[in-house]
Amino acid sequence: MLKSPAERLTDLLLAVLAAVTLTVLYAPVLISALFSVVPYDQAGLHWQAAGFDWYRALPGNASVMAAVRASALVGVLSVAAATVLAVVMALYVEWQGAIGRRFIEIVVYLPFLMPPIVTGLSLLIFLDRLGLSRGLATVVIGHTALVLAVLYRLVLTRLRALPKSLVEASADLGATRLQTFRHVVWPQLRSAVATGALLALTVSFDETLVTVFLAGDATTLPLRLWGMMRVGFTPEINALVTVVLAASIGLAVVVALRLKPDSRGEDQ
Template identity: 60%
Template sequence: MRSRSERLATFGTGILTLFIFIVLYAPVFISILFSVVEIKKGQILWETFSLTPYASLWSNPSVISALSNTAVVAVISVAISSVCAVILALYTNWEEAIGGRALEVIIYLPFLLPPIVTGLSLLVVSSQLGISRGLATIVLGHSLFVLAVSYRLALTRLQALPKSLVEASFDLGASRLQTLRYVLLPHLASAVMTGAVLALTLSFDETLITTFVAGDQMTLPLRLWAMMRVGFTPEINALVTLVLLISIGLSVIVAWRMRPQGEVEEE
């Protein structure tokens, strides 16, 4: 039997957890509510319930274009960062790697710096090199931003693998390329996939870096920001709801992918 103080501590912890969840997710429910009903003079008009705002989003060419740009940027930047993360993790984990620590600093820097600094730096570089701002610069900015996440997960998984796997592969006559293809990459696949989903979440929501390098191109967060300047309409709340639900969905997938899988045992 638990003591009275333990029961009170458990109850207090539960109340605190519930309060935190309410604070975190209240904006989601408010956005969902105001996307289907109207509010005038502080009163909710329940009789105005309608899903028309969601239908109007799909007939809005600027929103569809922004969504298309967001998807293209996210997929390409995640693909680039995932490939680079595996290559860089393999190199820095190599015992004879030169400048591994310095390379890690370069990898983590765009993610650790404030996004406004990273975005401004990319703007200056693109201007000095004469590169026109657009989808290409957005992809570059997002790739640099999410690279640290993909790299960290790939490196952690690589370091957790027993060295006997690689040694056994070499003892059986496999080349470096065969060892990479048939031994290392299959074990890295889950970490790379988890990093890709997490990077996709970050890329989908990124706003500050995109603001500096987007030029005349629009992504979904930028379109939402532009629409909010004229006030909160049901269409804006519908778009906010969709963005929040997609972000939460991707976060749930990441949490599921990162659940403990058990340790890799040496054979």
């Protein structure tokens, strides 16, 4: 079917708009990757000196590597804690005798839906009233509250898609609740938990505003980069940013593939 001139013009404008949008979004990524291999100064780019020297120099930057390790530690601990809480809460909400379902969901989703500055300030006040000193422990608590919504939503969605007949059949065969969870429910939840954990890890690793309120003397990678904005970046930071962006994009691609419906119309 031939398109009219107006339709062809509309398609062209949409294609141009999409190209401009992608350029604006990804140009900084490409520029950072370029500067990580090509030295530059006020005279311009020095293509003849291109190489991976900054990548090799990156492990020697002790303060940056310490911030990377702190971010990784916070991400792993917060995702692990959020995973356990998400599974427990989802199982409770789906239990027939559950009380306060709506209240639980409001509590889970609020930290994620509110502006990060509000979430961070609220957590700071709450943890201060509990007498907890700011540090990596409070950052882990804050990130757990933040990423819990992501894991809870995915686990609950998969749990509601689980046929009730499987659980009922397990009970009829004499299995305990623990055995039913281990052999029937958990195998169905594993893919949702893995997908949610990858997505939550990405959110936690990049989180800045909540961390600002809760970090105290601790320094994660986003805080370290934020602090370097005042005094200037060292050249190897371009290499670090490129590695972090590549890892984040890789995780996002994995999550997108795992969330892609299979031939039966279900998530993988």
